[in-house]
Amino acid sequence: MESELYDCFDRNLVVSQIAESVKVRPAQTLAVVDLLEAGNTLPFIARYRKEATQGLDEIALRAIADALESARELADRKSTVLKTIDSLGLLTPGLRQQIETCGDKVALEELYRPFKPKRKTRAATARERGLQPLADILLRQQTLRRSRSEVLRPFVDPAKEVPNEEAAVQGASDIVAETWAEEAETRQWLLHQARQFGQIFARVKRGKQAEAQKFDTYFDYKETVRRIVSHRLLAMKRGEEEGFLNVGLQLDEESTLRQLSARLIRNPQFEFHRDLVAAVSDCYSRLLLPAAESAVMQQLKERADVEAIQVFGDNLRKLLLAPPAGPHVTMGIDPGFRTGCKVAVVDGTGKFLFNTTIYPTPPRSDVDGAAKTLLDLIARFDIDLIAIGNGTASRETDAFVADVLKSPRLKNARPITKAMVSESGASIYSASELAGQEYPDLDVTVRGAISIAHRLQDPLAELVKVDPKSIGVGQYQHDVNQAALKKCLEREVQSCVNSVGVDVNLASPSLLSHVAGIGPSLSQKIVEYRDAHGPFARRQDLLQVPKLGRKAFQQAAGFLRVRDGLEPLDNSAVHPESYSVVRKMAAKLQVDVKQMLGNTQLSSRIRPEDFTDDTIGLPTVIDIIEELSRPGRDPRKAFRAVQFADDVHALEDLKPGMILEGVVTNVTHFGAFVGLGVHQDGLIHISQLSTEFVQSPSDVVSVGEIVRVRVVEVDKERRRIALSKRDVTG
Structure with a gap:
């Protein structure tokens, strides 16, 4: 009740x-x-x-x-x-x-x-000293026709820590200021003023200039509340968090006090008019302005969080849906100098086959020995793809591999594709409990090379093993609301996994956990059941998994694939609840269900309206026909490797005017970062993305996209590269 x-x-x-x-x-x-x-x-x-x-x-x-x-x-x-x-x-x-x-x-x-329960305030102390009646006199502002002294004398009481008339009027003024500050209309008025006319300011803290150079834009900065953009606010807040900047809200104090006085002071002839003017100033600076600043900053921060999280989510989605190179035998190389390059080979399903270490880079520079090792591995395992991590020594390793692939030993071999792969988050995965469970007998560095190979084969399946925040495609991801960020990223991962579909007989627990209706606990039970009983022959067999009930099956079944199983439709996105509809279609066409899969001629003969009823509508029937035409279609684009310039390996090799191919590594509100293979991403400012107006960089480029850019400027001292896509073809 x-x-x-x-x-x-x-x-x-x-x-x-x-x-x-x-x-x-x-x-x-x-x-x-x-x-x-x-x-x-x-x-x-x-x-x-x-x-x-x-x-x-x-x-x-x-x-x-x-x-x-x-x-x-x-x-x-x-x-x-x-x-x-x-x-x-x-x-x-x-x-x-x-x-x-x-x-x-x-x-x-x-x-x-x-x-709300109130903390001990100056006004509360004044009330304890018996000054509320005096404050009431001040608040009424009625002409008294008595002297100040006659009004104040009764409230002087040294025993109550009110030693004189000045102390009495000061205490009463504290009550007046708090009373005004608690008035909803007054608070709303000042909040409106702050939103409409306020400025957010940032100033460098005294003595911090040398340490705070990365925030030099904000050493003496102002921007109106109405116009400030999210990424600048978050940059200022980060500078404040790191102890380099003072950040706050300011209004035109003289104008605001004049308007506030006009609202609060009604009787200019009042004997305590001067004290009320002082109370207005105190109310504004001590109570109202800090409250307005807190409210405005909170709202701006919430808005900035939403926008930054959206950018992170969009970038993550593009990265997760990056084109997969596919189920080919792949060599993963985790480059290094002193410790060498870790090499791992995996088969087309991602199963680990072999690992070794080569030393083609300084200080050993054993180029011949490393080349022989790679050529032997290529011949032994019939390698199709070589994935090279983009971290330390990546360009040197990439150049070495390029030379190896020109070897006469490969003259009659089929072409081998090499590609640079992002290592972001790979080291975190390699040292994780999950990696330890997957490869308990392998060194952390070998796990990293395996992960690099997997990322080329199927980015989605591998990246779901990593905390999205570690992938490095966000904007101020550590500064935003972490619960909201986690929720957004989990949604994006789930959406991507389900849009692609998951092979229930090959998927890791990490990948399965993101299938609708499954989660971490059920995904583990599915894998345990699969290990104990062998591959699933039908989707329906999932109901034999402990704790996997009808509801979970309903939510998950359409997104899980059983390849080469007993039911042909299990390798499509057609939901089991609609199998009967497909069988009716097959019966009408006088063919087997299996014959319908991938047969556009048969699909084109189906009239959707012939198969609708009270339980299934036209949209679902149309989806079924589309799925029958292209069963299990992958929404991801075809794979293509970025071709970095052979003569560009370091920032010092860049020259203004160069036209280069690169890959978009991050998209923000102010532009896009592009990897050129020089260990330092360049920035295409939003103004340089197109010859036409660009509302948002994400409208023009996306993470993982291969782009051609022109080098505009290279700042070697600050290690900054300015790029442009304007008037660059291709």
């Missing part, structure tokens, strides 16, 4: 509000809310419940899910506030209505503010 008394979650109202904010129809919103509350996952809803949602994509579904979560959090907070105020005996019908109809957390906390 008590929970119902304070329940503030109005489902119909929430659905209506979400529909309006996300700009979808209420019926669609209600359908999504129903599906989410029934335990369905976003990938499943997006792919297999299009009739219910009327075709909403995953972006809209995420927006609805987030808005629903926010609405529940707000409702829970309202319930807590109502219960707390009611326990104090101060909950009036009017206040209850204000709280129940309140639309956001900031406004809710303003309503709750007067009822």
Whole structure:
């Protein structure tokens, strides 16, 4: 009963509000809310419940899910506030209505503010000294027709630490300042002023100039609240966190005080007018401005977090969906100097076959011995691909491998593709508990070489083993809300994994854990069952896995593939709940189901409307026909290796005007970073991405994309490379 008394979650109202904010129809919103509350996952809803949602994509579904979560959090907070105020005996019908109809957390906390327990303030001390009646006189501002001394004398009491009239008026002024600062209208007015006319400033701390050179842009910087962009705010906040900058909010003090005085001081003839003017100044500088600064900074930070997290999510998605080189025998090389280059060979399924160490780079420079080792391995294992990590000694190793591939011993061999692969996060994975479980008998450095090979074969399958924050494609990822970042990145990983599909008989527990409805615990049980009983012959066999129930199977089945199994449709994205529809199609065409897979001529003869009924609608039937035409299609693009310039190995080799091929390593709000194979990424500023206006760099380039750029400037001292795509063809 008590929970119902304070329940503030109005489902119909929430659905209506979400529909309006996300700009979808209420019926669609209600359908999504129903599906989410029934335990369905976003990938499943997006792919297999299009009739219910009327075709909403995953972006809209995420927006609805987030808005629903926010609405529940707000409702829970309202319930807590109502219960707390009611326990104090101060909950009036009017206040209850204000709280129940309140639309956001900031406004809710303003309503709750007067009822919060307060820390010991100057005003509280003044009240303890009996100065509230004097403060009331000041607040009323009525002409007294008495002298100041006559008014103040009764409040002087050395025993209460009010030794004289000046102390009395000062204490009363403290109460007045706090009273004004607690007025919701006054707080809202100043907050509005701060948002409209305020400036965010940054200044270098005294004596920190030498240490803070990376923040030199912000040594004496101002930008209006209305115009400041997220990446600059986050840069300033980082400088503040590292102890180099003072960051804050400022307003035109003279103008603001004049307007504030006009709002608060009503009687210029009042005997204590001068004291009230001083109280206004104190109220503003000590109470109102810090509160406004805190609120504005919080809102700007939240906005910046959302934008930075979105950039990180977009970049991660592009990286995860990078073109796979495919199931070929691959050699992974983790380059190095003193400790040598670690070499690992894996087969087409990623299974580890062999490892060794070569020393083609200084100080040993055993080029001939290293070349012989590589050529022997190429012949022994019939190598198709060579993946080279892009860390220390990468260009030297890349040049060495290029020379090896020109060897006469390979004259009649089929072409071998070599590619530079990002090592970001590989060292963290290599030393992780997961890597130890996968390769318990191998050294950390060998695990790194294996991971490099896997990243070329299938970036998605390998990168899911690494904490996304370690992959290095974010913007201020350590400065943003970590819970929100984690949620966003987990969603992106899940979305990518499910859009590609997973071979249930080859996938690692890490990859399986991101399949809709599975998770870490079930993924481990699937692998344990597979190890004990052999490969799954049908999707239906997954129901034999302990703890994997009907709901998990429903959510996961369409995203799991069983290749060469007993049921041909198990190697497609057709959900088992729709197999009967495919069989009806096959019967109408008088063919076997197997004959329909990949046969566009047969698919084109199917009329979708002939197979709709009360349980299956046109969108699903159209999806089924499309899937039959291209079963198990991979949405990722075809693989191509970046070709770094042979004569460019270090930053010192770069010259303005050079046209080079590189790979986009990171995209931010202000531009894109491009790897050129010189151990230092160059920056294409947003203004140099195109000859046309660019709203967002992500509209033009994406992480992993191979681009041609022109070198604009090379700052060797600061190790900065300025690049441009303007007027560069190809």
